[in-house]
Amino acid sequence: MEIDRQEIVDELRGRGEDEAAARAERELPEVVDTDKHADLLHHLGINPLDLIGGVGGTFG
Incomplete structure (x- = not known):
């Protein structure tokens, strides 16, 4: 999947x-x-599914 860096x-x-x-x-x-x-996304704390409104949910 591709996501805009911004x-x-x-x-x-x-x-x-x-x-x-x-x-x-x-x-x-x-x-x-x-x-x-x-x-890198993992180290930044980014779950790509969260950015596209997926079912992954947020975690902290």
Whole structure:
């Protein structure tokens, strides 16, 4: 699945995680392949299903 990097950055900033948002901007391409970048997304605390309104729900 592909997600626009800005959606990830916006999600992180919305959580008050500005450092993680900056890292996402530096390290992720403009269009993020969730399979290819799964490790970085995990480290950033991003569940791609949450961004597309999937059934994954949120976890903390």
